[in-house]
Amino acid sequence: MKFHVLTFGCQMNAADSGWLGRSLEGLGWEQVPAGEAQVYVVNTCSVRDKPEQKVYSLLGRLSEHLERDPSIFCAVGGCVAQQVGTKLWNRFPFVRLVFGTDGVSQAPAALARLAREPKLRLSLLDFTEDYLERDPALPxxxxxxxxxxxxxxxxxxxxxxxxxxxxxxxxxxxxxxxxxxxxxxxxxxxxxxxxxxxxxxxxxxxxxxxxxxxxxxxxxxxxxxxxxxxxxxxxxxxxxxxxxxxxxxxxxxxxxPSLHLPVQSGSDAVLRRMGRKYTVDQYLKKVEGLRRARPDISLSTDFIVGFPGETEADFKATLDLMRQVRFEGSFSFLYSDRPGVASVKMEPKVPDEIKSWRLAELQALQNAQQEAMLESLAGTTAKVLVEGPGFRRGSEEPAWRGRDEAGRVVNFAGPAEPDLTGRIVSVRITQAKKHSLWGEGAS
Structure with a gap:
């Protein structure tokens, strides 16, 4: 069977999708581009409303393709599958397997069975008490x-x-x-x-x-x-x-020397309503400890903008925290109600236009901070773990791509041969891009 995996959401979903692909290949299946697949596996995210809606949009687009060949079918896994369950079958008849986050380990065997029994549908939605160990299926x-x-x-x-x-x-x-x-x-x-x-x-x-x-x-x-x-x-x-x-x-x-440490808000009042169980001062003490231990550590975070009851003063406190900590990167999102969570019932809700304005201001500050930090690295030398060929817009010279110790993306000029993939090389940083670095020379 030919299959294609589509992944939404977090790194855990990416890891699960990678394992699913390797496991299916171990069963003799072939991983192919989307248009050639007989089986589609969609690994989903429902942490926010927008990724969930993207999943429904994708399934809608897939339906047009799948209707042309009834033998093609789809499996939906991850958080949306766990949340919506077998209701997906009513909306998308070509979905023949729904598997939750604890059902990943059983999904390859279920897909093999579905390929043998074309009229069957299966669901794997039960939570388990213990972590289900699985063969890592490593090449x-x-x-x-x-x-x-x-x-x-x-x-x-x-x-x-x-x-x-x-x-x-x-x-x-x-x-x-x-x-x-x-x-x-x-x-x-x-x-x-x-x-x-x-x-x-x-x-x-x-x-x-x-x-x-x-x-x-x-x-x-x-x-x-x-x-x-x-x-x-x-x-x-x-x-x-x-x-x-x-x-x-x-x-x-x-x-x-890099750590993603989600803070969510710079306001103690908002943190209390969120149930985060720490104060801004306690968070800052952790940051101070990290910078004492590793002065060059790069910190990133998450912010939720417009949590119910967030005032203008609360939002200004978040901006102040961003300036104080000097986060090199952040993921920031508009608050959205998710089914079954406590904040659904919290009032007052922040109007959408205010949330959007605040998010734009927060992201503009973050972008300015990140650009300044990247620019400060020009002239320094980075140790880059090469992940594969890179590129420079407007140039055909050979280049490589990797990440430095802090996780920053670095593209650099280097010889086409030998293959540098997997090597840690010294790169002199010559230029800061918007979200990455450019360098030259490797040793």
Whole structure:
């Protein structure tokens, strides 16, 4: 069978989609461009309303293609599938499998069965009490020098705005031995950078399924694996960022100096209504500790603009926090009601036009900060892990693309041969682009 995977949302979805593709190839299926597929797998996100609507729009477009050939069918997985369930069958008859976030491990076998039984429909929507271990289905030689490694699933925080616990379930930590085994295998296949993934990695091991290994210990164990030259992790809840993890940034040379630490708002009043369980002052103390441990650390964050009850003063406090912390990057979104979460009932709702104006102001400030930070790097030398060929607009000279230790995208001029993919090279930064860097020379 020929299949194509389409992915929306977070890095965990990207990791799941990668695993699904490898597993189906292991069954003898062939991964092909969208127009050639007999089976479409759509891995979805419902954290905000906009990505959910994109999924429905995509399925609508697919329906026109699939109606021309009734043998073609679709599977929908991830958060939208968990949220909407088998109702998708009524709206999109060509959807023959819906699988939730705990049903990913069973999806390849289900798809194989559907290919054999053309009149069958299946759903995999039950939550499990423990993390379901699965064969990582790793190739003998890595296709990329970077890899995602899931260490947990679900979340126990139940922030007032967040649908994640409802669609990904309660927190379930993966066995530490399984995580380390996968990291060893990845290193052996040529992977040089791993990113440890979870809804809240800092609470790894604290649930009932934990095996006694907590996140600081897991981090150090992964760092000790030969061949793993860079480690990242995401996402972190500020209230659970332990001092031992902060200290690790100063102790572990292969722990990259970058951290995504979602703050959501610069107002204590808004943070209380969100149920975030920390204050702005407590957040800033974590930032101070991180910068003491690793002065060159690059920090990014998330902001929600227009949370119910957010005043102009609350929003100004968010702008002040952005200036104070000097975030190098951020993901900022308009608040939207999600089904079943506490904030749906909170009032007053901020009018859409005010939310949009505030978001534009916040993003303009962020863009200015990022541009200034990137420009300050001109003339410096970066260690870049090369991910593959790069490009420079208006030039045909050979180039490569990768990321520096802080995760910034770097394109640089370099020889076409030998293949630099997977190597860490020194690049002299000569120019800042809007969201990336340009450099030259490699050694």
């Amino acid at each position: 003998g030689k890595a296709a990329s020098p970077t890899a995602f490694v899931n260490i947990m699933q679900g979340c126990d925080n139940f922030c007032a705005y967040c649908i994640v616990p409802h669609v990904r379930g309660r927190q379930k930590s993966r066995a530490s031995a399984a995580v380390l085994q996968e990291c060893f295998a990845l290193a052996g296949s040529g992977v040089r950078e791993v990113t440890l993934l979870g809804q809240n990695v800092n609470s790894y091991g604290l649930d009932a399924g934990g095996d006694g290994v907590l996140f600081p210990q897991l981090l150090r164990a992964v760092a000790a694996i030969p061949g793993i030259e860079r480690i990242r992790f995401t996402t972190s809840h500020p209230k659970d960022l332990a001092e031992e993890v902060i200290e690790a940034f100063g102790d572990l040379p292969n722990l990259c």
